[in-house]
Amino acid sequence: MALTIKQKLLCLVLYICIFIDGSKAQLQVGFYNLTCPQAESIVRQEVSKAVASDPSIAAGLLRLHFHDCFVRGCDASVMLVSYPWNQAEMDAIPNQSLRGYDIIWYAKWQLEQVCQGIVSCADIIAFAARDSVSLTGGITYDVPSGRRDGTISRASEALANLPPPFADxxxxxxxxxxxxxxxxxxxxxxxxxxxxxxxxxxxxxxxxxxxxxxxxxxxxxxxxxxxxxxxxxxxxxxxxxxxxxxxxxxxxxxxxxxxxxxxxxxxxxxxxxxxxxxxxxxxxxxxxxxxxxxxxxxxAAMVKMGNIDVLTGTSGEIRTWCHVTN
The missing domain is CATH 1.10.420.10 (Peroxidase, domain 2)
Structure with missing residues (x-):
């Protein structure tokens, strides 16, 4: 039986709603199991080498995740470099002492060799934070992944959103x-x-x-x-x-x-x-x-923090290099 114009319009609206909802995928444990099964192990290998060489870097990687998530959500905006026309989060006063960028960069480079354009910098940061905890004697836990990378980074937003050490x-x-x-x-x-x-x-x-x-x-x-x-x-x-x-x-x-x-x-x-x-x-x-x-x-709190304003589905991008947008 042929559909009426009204029924066709209803089907179109329903299709659009399903498409939009599907573009807002949720984070999930094992997100890369099919597309890049080595993802988490490659990150852990890089973090393990770094911590073995300098145990204090574990805290740096943990702090990097925190500072990323509290500004624009967990989207690796903290990794983007500044330009003459824009001072990025990286150069905000609270972030000038951040450490561990090089470990995230190298893990990303390794991942690009085996599964190009698949793993986001934001997820690498989240994995590295978890590994930093477990490698220094803390608990290990599953990290839901599927984050995508942001394209905006502003130093002013870091100042406004990061809790200062003198806060009550x-x-x-x-x-x-x-x-x-x-x-x-x-x-x-x-x-x-x-x-x-x-x-x-x-x-x-x-x-x-x-x-x-x-x-x-x-x-x-x-x-x-x-x-x-x-x-x-x-x-x-x-x-x-x-x-x-x-x-x-x-x-x-x-x-x-x-x-x-x-x-x-x-x-x-x-x-x-x-x-x-x-x-x-x-x-x-x-x-x-x-x-x-x-x-x-x-x-549990780390997983909850790792969900702050994440970009998923078709939002954001998967950066080729963590320090610049595509």
Whole structure:
């Protein structure tokens, strides 16, 4: 039986709706199983070599994923270089100390040799972050993939979206909420500070002229404050001077971060502020006593963060080179 004009129009609308919905594919575990089955193993090999050579790079790769996802979503916009007419995220003040770009670039080059134009830079960053956690003693977890790469990168957006190290608990809670992450997610993801290093400028305000009533932040352990003052003398601007965020096990992904906070040894204001209200301090206390729960929750929070404003389906592109758009 022939279709009426109205029925034909209805079928056309239905077809368009199905097509549009299909273009917004969801991330999925094993996304590359058929198109590039070596994808995750190639990334892990590169991360393994890098961590074996320099254990501190694991924190750099983890931080790279965080800084990517909090600006325009997890789209590898943090990898794009600046041009005279546009300052990219990479050159924003919070990102000038980022590390690990070369590892992502080389993993991408390797992947282009075996499955050209298939694996996005955004997924490589997500895989590398997961591998950095597991290779330093933390939990391993499945990473849903299928992200595509963005084509826009603006330094101003990094400044506006990345939580600063001097933020208080209310500011942190709001900035994470802006990305669809809960306060518990914020406390959990802050545990990434159990590995890595910091430049003096990120915490020096806690050591010198903190307030009219105190030169040193009273929430900072006095012994630690003395040690930090020696490592970071006032007005020290040497970019080579770095301090371990967890001086006990700086390259091991564990729960010492939370133990440190309980004894007023959180390095940043944004770390120690987690003890300022009951809702966050209770979770800090729990994690300091329960590694298994922290690891499990951290994996879940990383997957949740890795879903922030992702580009999938026909959105964005698969960059040939991570530092420039096609």
């Amino acid at each position: 608990v209310n500011t942190l809670t709001q900035m994470f909420a802006n990305k669809g992450l809960s306060q518990d997610d914020m406390v959990t993801l802050s545990g990434a500070h159990t590995i890595g290093q910091s430049h003096c400028s990120s915490f020096s305000s806690r050591l010198n002229n903190f307030s009219p009533n105190s030169s040193i932040d009273p929430t900072l352990d006095s012994t630690l404050a003395s040690e930090l003052s020696q490592q970071c003398p006032q007005h020290n601007t040497d970019p080579k001077t770095v301090v371990s965020m967890d001086p006990v096990t700086p390259n091991t992904f564990d729960i010492n971060y939370y133990k440190n906070i309980l004894t007023n040894k959180g390095l940043f204001t944004s770390d120690q502020t987690l003890m300022s209200i009951n809702a966050t301090s209770s979770l800090v206390t729990k994690y300091a006593q329960d590694s298994a729960t922290f690891m499990s929750n951290f994996a």
